Amino acid sequence: MSQPTSNLFDAQSGAESVPRARSPLALAMRRFMRNGAALVSLAVLVLIVLACYVGPLLLGHDPSESDWSAISVAPTLLGGHWFGTDELGRDLLVRTLVGGRVSLQVGLLGTLVAGVIGVAYGACAGYFGGRTDSVMMRIVDMMYAIPYMLIAILMMTLFGRAFYLVVLTISAFSWLDMARVVRGQTLSLRTREFVDAAKAIGVAPSSIVVRHIVPNLVGVVVVYATVMVPGIVLTESVLSFLGLGVQEPMTSWGVLIEDGAQKLEAMPWLLLCPALMLCVTLYCVNFVGDGLRDALDPKDR
Template identity: 40%
Template sequence: MADKNVSELQPSDFEIVGNKTSETETLARKSISFWGEVSRRFIKNKLALIGFITLAIIIIGAICGPWISEFTYRQQNGDYNMAPNGTYWFGTDDLGRDIFTRVWIGARISIFIGFAAAIIDLIIGVAWGAVAGLTGGRTDEIMMRIADILTAIPYLLVVIILLVVMQPGLFPMIIALSLTGWVNMARITRSEILKLKNQEYVLAARTLGANNLHLIKRHLLPNALGAILVTMTLTIPTAIFTEAFLSYLGLGVPAPLASWGTMANDGYPALANAPWRLFFPGVLICLTIFAFNAVGDGLRDALDPKLRK
């Protein structure tokens, strides 16, 4: 097993120089914050990145689309059911309105509804779940049973009644969507809090005398944020889809306002002679839902702490 060069070594090579312990205490990795690392992993995930870019394009379209178009969404131009061409990029509908403009106005409304519903879910759900999870015991029991009861009521029935009573519109739509939507967020938050509140760093903070508010602010929410964010990203497409679905049933935003759902609803009867009227809103619904799901999944993978050791 001996090495050939060993005999060539000089006695001077064997001078004792001692250890260099301080070198072993230096930290090898560059300092990366948690979110820095998450974004790095997210960018590496191709599907998530594509989703993210798609989303960005749709949002830019929603902001700029109606603005760069020479028509307004309610303007009737006299060209009925025109196929896509140089003037009307996405064609026109049976009232001669420019579909390109309407599709982006619809994007504004759909995305607004999606975000608004998600934010309401977030506020109610996180608060509800955090209080239930942290207090535990009877309070937890009662709060979660209330949530269970809410989900047990047939959702569609409630929404339809609500929309009939309140007259269809943007605001009732958002209320209808958040009525039970927050329950899922509350459950996720609660289970995260339950998991986290027995972590040793939370116990350590308690031994330092921290109160519940401090625990929530410093330890529980920052660490549950990942799961909450993922849930939120996945709530938005559900809300958008539900909006489209309700619109399709005729319960959507009233004319002449457009959402993707109402446009698809209007376009469906003309499928044979003017398929673009269904095609563009339909494709955008699909793309948006795909994009949000891809981003949500990507975020969940990027946040997975198991990859972090």
């Protein structure tokens, strides 16, 4: 009687020792957590976002309020103006953090709008293929040939520099690369077995694209979106540097950099501080994007 009991116990213990299968998301998270550069960049990025939204409330300075006793003060830890002040006595740290809100919002909203357009356009072109794909991609090629900066200048001149117009202007051409990437992935997905099975049971082509193709593109879209965010933030900064971005009373990192470039010799901190924040943010987003790429598709490493 003891022998069967022992065998049963060994079988149970052996079954319990078999590791549970991990989901693809869990495996991706595990690979991402092992990427030290991506983790540090994500932590720094979270701190920057928190500082932009919470910092101005804690510092107690109004971004448009002038401190007439501290005009054009260099950065110091003693006077309460850690990044210094401008020629009107406005605290540069608070203005940099408030400007970071606008730059980050432009980057996120622009990526969202461009991502939705690019995914829909690229998925339809790749799935339907043939003449439809050829015509749709020729339209993309023609839009690549249009001078983007000229269109941006024209739109800002005609319609003003409102926040939503800045986002729409940047998004109007930012979706082209996303469409190309999604179209290439869709061309390989449309030949998979699950797509053939959906066709066999009579699922409509639009439903196949929405319910079967697009969900399998999430990994690629998320990774490429992390590449689009710094690009859109940098584009907004360039437009603001040229005087085509947001206008007062709103500010952004590009506006602050443009203002600091005009006073570089007299007050170099007006340029260095917002430029440093912009560079650190762009580097962090790029490192996080590299970590997500390696985690979601380890074959690319």
